[in-house]
Every structure is written in structure tokens, then in C-alpha cells.
Amino acid sequence: MDKQLWSTVMSEVNVAMINLFNKWRLEQINQELTAISIKDPLTQIYNREGMRQIAAKAFDKAAGQGRALLIMFADMDRLKYINDTYGHEFGDKAIRNAARAVAGGGGISSIPVRYGGDEFVSISIYDEDETPEERKAAILEKAREIAAQEKLPFELEFSIGYVITDPDGDKTLEEYVREADHSMYQEKMQRRISRQ
DSSP, X not given: OHHHHHHHHHHHHHHHHHHHHHHHHHHHHHHHHHHHHHBOTTTXXXXXXXXXXXXXXXXXXXXXXXXXXXXXXXXXXXXXXXXXXXOHHHHHHHHHHHHHHHHHHSOTTOEEEEEETXXXXXXXXXXXXXXXXXXXXXXXXXXXXXXXXXXXXXXXXXXXXXXXXXXXXXXXXXXXXXXXXXXXXXXXXXXXXXXX
């Protein structure tokens, strides 16, 4: 009788341990899938889904604290030329290094995002001690440093636009990103005109 009771208890403990392990493993897999779903596989920075999940929380938190954010929209210049001249392997390398420049030049607390293709977004707390133009210059300088370190046969250049959020306003993060994109587009057009 004691052996049968002991066997039943051990069997139930074994089943409970297996269930506990399976639950732990399932949670681990879910965390891994979440990490995969919000990161861009080429650059290892956030993708658009990551922006929606991570940056949206930062946006709401900053607004709740009455703090403005600096949203920068950077578009790589001449990616088609890089792909056509040096091949897509170098195009991918350019995109990876562009992501490094946006992440490194965007500031310690910035949230770097590969918005799509050769477009990047950097979202950070707006610090009045550093102007948006200084932050923009930091990204461009970081791009030059990386290009030199990597001995790239081309320059790593961006057109960058930005916007400062109004914590008391009613615009969404996506609306601010579109404004920064529009600002970037205006800069890109001015640069094209100045090259002619």
C-alpha cells in the first residue's frame, strides 16, 4: 500500500515538473518570438513593429511626464548607386552601418528604428542642451567614422529631418514620424538642387 501511494505521489510530482518545465519553455519561446518580431534581422535594431511597441510606450511616458521627444527621420542617400556599383552585399553592409550610425549618433537613450528599406527613425528625449542640428551632425559624423573604420568604397550619407513633439498636444507618434519624414524629404530635395 505504501509503495503504491509512493508511486502515485512520484508520478504526480513528475507530471507537475514536466508541466512546469513546459510552461517555462513556452514562456521562453514566446519571449524569443517577441524579440524576433520587433527587431530587424539585418540591422538588429527595432523594426516598425518594435517602434509601435517600444517607442509608443516611450512616447506615452514622455507625454505623461510633460517631456518632449526629438524624432529624427534619416534616409540613406545613394543606396541604389551603391547596389548598382558595388553589389547588394555592399548595399546590405551600407544599411547595417547606417543603422549603427543612427543608433550611435542618436544618443545613449535613443530608440533606433529601421523604418523600412534605407529609412531610419531615432526617437529620444529632447534635451535643450543639445540642439536637433547638433544631434543630426552627430549622426552624420558617426556615419563618416564608420565608413572610414570599415574602409567602405563609398560615403555613408543621409538626408535627415526632425520634429520636436509637444507633450501637451494630441498628435500620435506616427503623425510626428510623418512630419519628420516630410522635413527629411524637403532636405533631400534641397540637396539635389544644390548638386545641380
